[in-house]
Amino acid sequence: MSAETDQLAATWQDPPGLLGWFSAVDHKTIGIRFIVTAFGFFILGGLEAATMRLQLARPDNGLIGPDLYNQIFTMHGTTMMFLFAVPLVLAFGVYFVPLMVGARAMALPRLLAFGYWIYLFGGIFLYVMFALNIGPDQGWFSYVPLAGPEYGIGKRADVWAQLITFTEVSGLIVAICLVTTIFKLRAPGMSLNRIPLFVWSELVTSFMVIFAMPSVMIASTTLILDRLVGTHFYNPADGGDPILWQHLFWFFGHPEVYIIFLPAQGIMSMLLSTFSHRPVFGHQALMLSLTATAFIGFGVWVHHMFATGLPQLGISFFTAASIMIVIPTGVQIFCWIATLWGARIRYDTPMLYALAFFVIFIIGGLTGVMLASVPLDLQVHDTFFVVAHLHYVLIGGSVFPLLGGFHYWFPKMTGRMLSERLGKIAFALLFIGFNLTFFPQHVLGLHGMPRRVYTYPENMGWGTLNLLASTGAVTMFIALCIYLANVIISRRSGAIAGENPWDAPTLEWTTSSPPPAYNFSPLPTVTGTDPVWEHTDEVPIVVGVASECREVLVTHVMDAEPDHKKEWPEPSIWPLWTALVITGLFIGSIFTPWAVVVGAIPATFAMVGWFWPKRGQSPEALIRRLEAGDHPPLEQVL
Amino acid sequence: MGQAIQSALNPTGIQAARISDLYWLMFWTSTVVYVAVLIALTVAIWRGRRSDAGEPSRATAAKWVTAATAISIVTLIGLLFASVATGRAMGSLSTENALGIEVVGYQWWWSVKYKNPTPSLEVTTANELHVPVGRPIAISLKAFDVIHSFWVPNLHGKVDLIPGRENLITLQVDRAGVYRGQCAEYCGLQHAHMAFNIIAEESDAFERWLTAQRTPAPPPSSPELTSGLAVVERGPCQMCHTIRGTTAGGRFGPDLTHVATRSTLASGTVPNTPDALTSWIKDPQHIKPGTKMPSTGLSEQELQALVAYLQTLK
Numbered sequence: 001m002s003a004e005t006d007q008l009a010a011t012w013q014d015p016p017g018l019l020g021w022f023s024a025v026d027h028k029t030i031g032i033r034f035i036v037t038a039f040g041f042f043i044l045g046g047l048e049a050a051t052m053r054l055q056l057a058r059p060d061n062g063l064i065g066p067d068l069y070n071q072i073f074t075m076h077g078t079t080m081m082f083l084f085a086v087p088l089v090l091a092f093g094v095y096f097v098p099l100m101v102g103a104r105a106m107a108l109p110r111l112l113a114f115g116y117w118i119y120l121f122g123g124i125f126l127y128v129m130f131a132l133n134i135g136p137d138q139g140w141f142s143y144v145p146l147a148g149p150e151y152g153i154g155k156r157a158d159v160w161a162q163l164i165t166f167t168e169v170s171g172l173i174v175a176i177c178l179v180t181t182i183f184k185l186r187a188p189g190m191s192l193n194r195i196p197l198f199v200w201s202e203l204v205t206s207f208m209v210i211f212a213m214p215s216v217m218i219a220s221t222t223l224i225l226d227r228l229v230g231t232h233f234y235n236p237a238d239g240g241d242p243i244l245w246q247h248l249f250w251f252f253g254h255p256e257v258y259i260i261f262l263p264a265q266g267i268m269s270m271l272l273s274t275f276s277h278r279p280v281f282g283h284q285a286l287m288l289s290l291t292a293t294a295f296i297g298f299g300v301w302v303h304h305m306f307a308t309g310l311p312q313l314g315i316s317f318f319t320a321a322s323i324m325i326v327i328p329t330g331v332q333i334f335c336w337i338a339t340l341w342g343a344r345i346r347y348d349t350p351m352l353y354a355l356a357f358f359v360i361f362i363i364g365g366l367t368g369v370m371l372a373s374v375p376l377d378l379q380v381h382d383t384f385f386v387v388a389h390l391h392y393v394l395i396g397g398s399v400f401p402l403l404g405g406f407h408y409w410f411p412k413m414t415g416r417m418l419s420e421r422l423g424k425i426a427f428a429l430l431f432i433g434f435n436l437t438f439f440p441q442h443v444l445g446l447h448g449m450p451r452r453v454y455t456y457p458e459n460m461g462w463g464t465l466n467l468l469a470s471t472g473a474v475t476m477f478i479a480l481c482i483y484l485a486n487v488i489i490s491r492r493s494g495a496i497a498g499e500n501p502w503d504a505p506t507l508e509w510t511t512s513s514p515p516p517a518y519n520f521s522p523l524p525t526v527t528g529t530d531p532v533w534e535h536t537d538e539v540p541i542v543v544g545v546a547s548e549c550r551e552v553l554v555t556h557v558m559d560a561e562p563d564h565k566k567e568w569p570e571p572s573i574w575p576l577w578t579a580l581v582i583t584g585l586f587i588g589s590i591f592t593p594w595a596v597v598v599g600a601i602p603a604t605f606a607m608v609g610w611f612w613p614k615r616g617q618s619p620e621a622l623i624r625r626l627e628a629g630d631h632p633p634l635e636q637v638l
Numbered sequence: 639m640g641q642a643i644q645s646a647l648n649p650t651g652i653q654a655a656r657i658s659d660l661y662w663l664m665f666w667t668s669t670v671v672y673v674a675v676l677i678a679l680t681v682a683i684w685r686g687r688r689s690d691a692g693e694p695s696r697a698t699a700a701k702w703v704t705a706a707t708a709i710s711i712v713t714l715i716g717l718l719f720a721s722v723a724t725g726r727a728m729g730s731l732s733t734e735n736a737l738g739i740e741v742v743g744y745q746w747w748w749s750v751k752y753k754n755p756t757p758s759l760e761v762t763t764a765n766e767l768h769v770p771v772g773r774p775i776a777i778s779l780k781a782f783d784v785i786h787s788f789w790v791p792n793l794h795g796k797v798d799l800i801p802g803r804e805n806l807i808t809l810q811v812d813r814a815g816v817y818r819g820q821c822a823e824y825c826g827l828q829h830a831h832m833a834f835n836i837i838a839e840e841s842d843a844f845e846r847w848l849t850a851q852r853t854p855a856p857p858p859s860s861p862e863l864t865s866g867l868a869v870v871e872r873g874p875c876q877m878c879h880t881i882r883g884t885t886a887g888g889r890f891g892p893d894l895t896h897v898a899t900r901s902t903l904a905s906g907t908v909p910n911t912p913d914a915l916t917s918w919i920k921d922p923q924h925i926k927p928g929t930k931m932p933s934t935g936l937s938e939q940e941l942q943a944l945v946a947y948l949q950t951l952k
Contacts (some may be wrong), residue, residue: 060935065927066827114762139824145801146784151745236802242785243800276686281699307798307823309805316722323714327707334706337678338699342685358679366668369714373721375657375728376664378795379646382787382822446661448644448791450822457906460644460818551721594818 005521007547012105012517015571023571024547025113026517027106031095032413033116034174035406038088041123045079045361046480048072053437053473055309056466059458065354069454070137075130077140078160081256082167083123085394088402089263090174090209093202097178097407099508099515100196102524104545105568107180110575110610115173117579122166127588136160139452142223142251144234144245149227158227158590164220168213174211175206182206184233185552186560187507188542193284196506197531200287201266204294208255208262211298216252218244229593248299257394258297262290265332267405268354272336274408274504275351277344281532282335289328289335296325306377315374322372329365333358348502349423353404356431360396364389382452385445393440403430403483408504410487413499415513418421418494422486429479440465477601485492495544505530523553574610578585581606644791644818650838651793652809653728664717671713679704682787731808736774737765743779743786743799743821745930746828747892747905752848753878761851762880764892765834765905770844771814779805787823790836811838818906827928833906854883855895855951866947869940875933881951891931898951904929916945 014024049074050601055063064072098106106112129135136156136158138147181205182195195203222233223245232238234245265286273280280286302310302318336358345351367389373375380386410418449462454461500509509532511520523542526535542562545551550568555561579604588595642648649655714918718736738753752761769775779788781799789796794809811817821832841849858864867884875894876886882895904926908914917924920941922931936944 066830067928070827070829101846138826143785143824146824151784151826241802243803278693281696282703285703307796308800309797309803312725316725319721320718323718326714327711330710331703331707333675334703337675337682338694340679340682340686340704341694341699342682342688343693344686345683354680358676362672362675366672369668369717370661370664373660373664373717373724374661374722375724375795378797379654379657379661379791381796382824446646447642448646448818448820450789450820450829452824455830461642 002240003518005518008518008521009516011547011550013340014517019573020091020571022576023030023113023573025109025569025571025575026107027094027098027112028515028517029083029411030109030112031091034087034091034119035413037116037120037123038084038091041079041083042088043484044127044478045076045084046477048076050080050473050477052076054492056456057470058464058467059396059456059460061442061455064454067137068301070452071130071133071135073452074136074139074160075126077128078136078163080394081140081260082163083119083126085260085398086132086167086171086209086256087119087174089205089260090399092170092263092267092402092405092409093178093199093206094174095413096182096508097199097202099412099511099519100199100506101182101185101190102520102526103181103185104505104519104523105550106177107183107185108177110569111173112177113572114575114579115170116575118166118173118582119170121579121583122163122170122586125166125583126159126163129155132161136163141249142220142245143249143407144223144226144242146221148234149230152227158224161220161227162586162590164216165298168217168220169582171209172213175209178202178206179210183557184563186555187523188540188553188555188560188562190526191559192557193287194526194529195268195287197269197280197283197286197290198263198266198506201262201269201290204290205259205262208259208294208297211258212252212255214248215248219248219252222248224589227588243305246305246308247301250304251298253304254301255294255297257390258293260335260394260398262293264401264405265290267401267408268332268336270504270506271350271354271401271404271408272339273530274502275346275348275354276340277346277503278339278343279505279533280335281338282331283529286332286335289331292328293325296321298329300325303372303377306374307381312374319372319374319423323369326365326369333362333385337441339621347419348407348426349503350404350408352424352427353400353407356400357396357404360392360400360431360434364392364394364396364535368393380445382450383445384441384451386451387451388438388441388445391434391441394436395438408502409508410490411494411501412508412513414491414494414514415497416490416492416494417497418490419486419499421490422482426479426482426486429475430483433472433475433477433479437476438472439467440468444469454583500532503532505533508529518547521547528538572610574606578603578606578610642792643816644820646791648792650813650815650817651809653731653794653809654792655812656724656727657695657795660720663720663950667713667717671710691835731774731810733774733776733808736808737769738774739769739775739777741767741777741779741788741799742782742790742889743832744782745784745826746821746832746926748788748834749782749892750834752851759852761848762893763896763900765902767834767836767926768844769811769836769838770846771778771811771838773841774808774810777807777809779807784825785823786821786825786832788819789822790817790819792817793836798823811836814838814840816901828926831905831907831926833902835901835906846904848950850899851896855881857883858947858950862943862945863950866943866945869936869944870947873936873940873944874934875944878931894948894951896951898949904931912945914947915948916941919944930933 014020014026055061060306104168134155138152138157145151224229226233232240234240234242240599269280299321302315303322408420444462444465497513525540551565552568554563554566556563585599649658678845738752742749748765750763752769754760779799781801786799787796797805797807816837858867871885876888878888878891880887880893903910903918907926921933922929
């Protein structure tokens with residue numbers, strides 16, 4: 001190690017000790033925390049799913065009663081959507097986006113830390129309430145009036161609505177950090193069209209988060225207002241409307257699906273490119289497909305509401321939009337097949353997950369076309385056919401690529417390889433178990449089995465297929481246990497990975513595994529979409545960024561030309577304090593509206609602490625430095 | 639799948655038949671697309687095993703990707719037209735001379751009212767719809783409390799019952815028989831036990847049934863039955879239930895005027911036998927946990943008289 005890197009490490013490392021642990025702002029630390037927490041909730045959500053499958057394994061089963069079952073399916077949906085999928089897809093972005101764009105750090109690091117804490121506390125809050133038998137029981141979609149003041153008794157619906165507030169605050173924060181990082185901190189030379197596809201998918205997803213989440217925040221806030229202070233947003237007797245809830249919820253809810261799906265598409269592109277050792281075919285077509293999906297994704301929400309009796313002509317447009325959204329996804333699949341055409345593929349575990357995507361996801365996509373059709377949707381809506389469809393789309397389209405992505409990036413995060421043997425066993429079991437669980441559910445739905453029923457009578461003839469599905473669920477459970485065991489074992493004793501074990505093309509593979517606190521030294525520049533493979537000897541590097549303070553190079557949005565240097569915030573305990581105070585405020589406001597007023601006082605103090613200025617950085621000194629010619633290093637600067 | 643009395647793939651009415659045709663069109667189209675894409679993927683991978691297979695030129699690949707996209711677009715537009723055409727055909731079912739029924743969803747049962755311009759000829763029953771074969775039926779759908787969804791897969795897709803709104807579903811049954819329907823919108827604790835039967839019969843049988851339903855409950859014909867009626871009228875039953883011809887006029891539970899003619903209790907939860915009726919009244923929370931019907935605390939004697947009386951409500 002040179003003196004330079006020693007200095008950089010000292011500057012960028014999170015402080016030691018317990019206090020330091022709570023003050024961390026390094027995007028890799030926060031990213032790992034996000035990933036571990038999200039997988040923790042995945043395990044909980046999976047256990048809930050397994051419980052439901054046990055209850056449904058045979059007709060008239062008395063394993064769990066309706067009250068617990070309804071809580072469990074609500075918890076399962078809420079956990080998987082809000083505490084697992086969205087945080088995880090964004091968490092990969094938190095860890096890898098700065099590395100993939102060649103940045104020294106992530107933008108708005110303290111805000112990012114706050115975003116993590118608020119997510120963690122929200123999740124803990126939900127599960128504490130569940131343990132106290134105050135878990136939400138009105139479905140992850142919380143339709144009014146069932147969730148309203150009259151029929152949603154107790155505090156269960158409030159718990160759900162406030163969990164939404166927690167996770168949405170966190171989601172919006174991470175999205176803003178990602179957009180800022182991608183727009184302003186890219187390595188010189190990484191113009192927008194050279195961004196790795198995973199980074200592009202995170203960018204598009206972040207914008208979707210920014211536009212979709214406010215809708216559900218309005219929905220959950222108005223629900224709490226109805227319940228707590230007696231407003232009548234959703235009370236038809238006083239001019240409110242339950243359908244308003246459905247519009248607000250699904251205007252968020254359908255983009256949410258793409259928020260989960262698009263980053264997985266980004267991972268697919270990375271995996272296929274690396275393991276076929278070729279640049280992805282149609283880089284720009286794929287970028288445009290991701291973008292088009294995001295736009296059209298905001299125009300399909302009414303296909304969740306075809307049965308509500310909305311006017312025929314109006315809902316036809318949503319049929320058209322829902323069918324149209326297949327096209328960009330189709331383009332992606334065709335481009336990927338073109339990428340693989342005749343390539344020498346390495347069948348490592350991550351690649352198997354990527355190939356499974358095709359087999360599983362396309363079924364989900366095709367049943368999606370069926371659900372876009374109004375008449376057909378009227379039959380299968382709210383049946384197990386939809387349960388099958390959504391799991392084919394979300395597990396096949398998102399969880400498989402995410403598990404593959406985790407396998408792929410695990411060496412980068414830990415410095416060690418996951419075991420291929422255990423990895424392949426887990427993959428095979430998961431693939432079989434998944435299809436065994438969910439394929440029969442298509443048939444069950446067509447044969448009349450509705451969703452969200454805690455039991456069904458024997459004479460309906462649904463027993464055999466349900467038993468098959470439950471067997472599949474057990475298989476999936478075993479598969480995921482093996483996956484987890486692999487992670488735990490390989491974390492300690494896996495083979496040492498080195499910088500770039502897969503011979504992958506993107507920048508994160510040019511630094512050590514795990515990456516140092518300062519990510520890169522020297523800071524890289526790029527000349528194309530696949531920097532590692534381009535083998536150009538004379539790539540310029542970035543010099544002149546200080547190593548004794550947290551200085552970061554800020555670049556222009558379009559062409560990533562160096563713009564200026566900026567000093568980054570130090571680690572701080574205040575994001576944690578702020579999150580604790582806000583948590584108190586959120587939880588208190590379930591019980592009394594005064595919690596907002598009272599909670600604002602400590603929140604103000606916490607923010608003052610957070611933004612307390614540092615000594616020795618007077619604006620005059622900064623101006624003097626700039627006037628002395630201390631500007632960014634590269635020639636492009638004007 | 640059992641007797642397929644609750645299956646979208648066993649249509650016995652014109653609306654469900656149209657949807658089923660559309661389903662099979664989409665199913666086969668999807669199958670062809672799925673197989674084609676997987677074959678393309680397999681070939682792509684297979685070619686890589688040959689050492690001489692190089693990367694295709696970008697122009698060739700672009701041509702194939704464009705062609706595949708174009709085929710997808712054409713196929714999707716075709717399916718869009720098929721879907722819209724099916725929707726249009728379903729909307730064209732004439733409601734002239736249609737039988738008008740009003741269904742109101744409650745947590746967790748269905749109130750069924752046969753409309754008539756003359757109020758005294760209206761009939762209210764619960765959890766069972768008798769309908770004539772071959773005649774259009776227009777069902778208006780309302781909700782008393784939360785959102786429910788009316789779904790009889792053999793006859794039609796589902797339509798929601800939404801508080802503050804009125805929806806309409808028009809259907810026609812083409813084959814006599816008993817079909818099962820079930821609430822398809824999650825509506826709380828006992829969403830799983832909110833089923834109903836549609837009994838489709840020839841029109842004269844239907845008219846006979848309707849006429850019988852219009853009659854009030856027969857007066858009790860023995861001392862035991864009289865004491866059974868007394869339990870209804872002076873006990874807790876009348877607070878929620880109506881029995882026409884008696885003083886019981888409650889509106890929160892199913893109309894019991896002809897309860898003995900119905901085939902199930904508690905909205906399809908248990909068959910309507912004297913034993914089941916006894917245990918249902920004795921401890922409804924055991925059979926359907928969470929049901930709005932409370933345990934009534936009747937003595938064994940009262941219970942026996944009550945059940946005997948209810949059995950006469952044919």
